[in-house]
Amino acid sequence: MTQLCITELVTKESSFTTLMTHEIHQMWQQRQQNIFLGVNNLPISWVSITNPKNTQCVVIVNGRNESFWKYQEVFYEFSRRGFDVFALDHRGQGASGRMTADPEVGHVDNFTDYVEDLHQFVDSIVKPTNYNHAFILAHSMGGAITTLYLEQHPNIFDAAVLNAPMFGLCMPAALHSIAPSLAKVLTKIADKYQQHPSYLVGQKAYHEAPFENNDQCQSLIRYVWAKHLYQVHPELRIGGPSTRWLWQALTAANNCIRDAKKLKTPVLLLQAGSDTIVDNKAQHRFNCVSEQCQIKVIEQARHELLMEKDELRNQALTEAVSFFDRFTVLN
Numbered sequence: 001m002t003q004l005c006i007t008e009l010v011t012k013e014s015s016f017t018t019l020m021t022h023e024i025h026q027m028w029q030q031r032q033q034n035i036f037l038g039v040n041n042l043p044i045s046w047v048s049i050t051n052p053k054n055t056q057c058v059v060i061v062n063g064r065n066e067s068f069w070k071y072q073e074v075f076y077e078f079s080r081r082g083f084d085v086f087a088l089d090h091r092g093q094g095a096s097g098r099m100t101a102d103p104e105v106g107h108v109d110n111f112t113d114y115v116e117d118l119h120q121f122v123d124s125i126v127k128p129t130n131y132n133h134a135f136i137l138a139h140s141m142g143g144a145i146t147t148l149y150l151e152q153h154p155n156i157f158d159a160a161v162l163n164a165p166m167f168g169l170c171m172p173a174a175l176h177s178i179a180p181s182l183a184k185v186l187t188k189i190a191d192k193y194q195q196h197p198s199y200l201v202g203q204k205a206y207h208e209a210p211f212e213n214n215d216q217c218q219s220l221i222r223y224v225w226a227k228h229l230y231q232v233h234p235e236l237r238i239g240g241p242s243t244r245w246l247w248q249a250l251t252a253a254n255n256c257i258r259d260a261k262k263l264k265t266p267v268l269l270l271q272a273g274s275d276t277i278v279d280n281k282a283q284h285r286f287n288c289v290s291e292q293c294q295i296k297v298i299e300q301a302r303h304e305l306l307m308e309k310d311e312l313r314n315q316a317l318t319e320a321v322s323f324f325d326r327f328t329v330l331n
Helices: 013-021 023-029 068-079 111-129 141-152 179-193 220-232 243-258 280-289 310-330
Strands: 032-037 043-049 056-061 083-088 133-139 159-163 267-272 293-298
Touching (some): 013 068, 032 111, 043 111, 056 111, 068 220, 141 159, 141 243, 243 280, 267 280, 267 310
Parallel strands (some): 133 159, 159 267, 267 293
Antiparallel strands (some): 043 083
8 A cells, every 4th residue: 555645635524425435445444343351351342444454553442432443544545645544432431331321421430441442452453563663643542541651651652643632621720720530529529428329510411512502613514413413323322421520530641741751652642722621731741740741732723633524624633644754764
């Protein structure tokens, strides 16, 4: 498979429907999909698109309430560039096993379980192929999971790209310092009075916001497609998080920054300039602490960089591919 010029992106809004129903659909039908048993023997679903000729790979680590099904466009772009592409669905969401009586509660017992699942996936499924070059591309919550993984496991990947990583959540400034402790107290109360994990106060089951009111992206066609995906495959979706998820997520986000000096893998941090979901100031703090990180702001982009309208998504995707290409040339 011939590697293409980094500026040649074929996944565009103007051809989205045609590609998704033809070339990308055909690619997706060729995927390998399976499960492994993660922490506490929970089934973790994973997928790959591979070609025996490829000597490099990219691992995609998605965010909260996402599935590898949502990343078919991204799979296609990297596959046609000569990458084998791997992805897993995190515990408690997507095609992976649930830990709650209500399958739509976004819950995790310990954030480290996500990290250990990723480690097991990379170690037992990705690494045995012995690629010449291996890269990792992560989004939001997946960015926090990947950062913690890389801080603990250096020299596994040539480079990493973090899209809008969750190093903090958007909230009033007065809450930043007390939020983790408050979430911990609320979790202890919930554990005492709830028979099963349930939604954080103010959260609810999955629901779809109208495109005009969404805080995720500005591409109508990609937004509608993603929501339709969850209508066709409702088993993939989750709703709001549990109290424990919030506590674990806030703690993990702080730990990413605390341990940033341990990072040995080169990282490109792509920041969504108009993000209202994760804390962009926390990303800058991480960038200041880590010697391996460089940051690029995609101005006017919302949180989901790889679901954005073309003029913004193309910037993010081109930056990612260009960053990875630097390490194949160097080595």
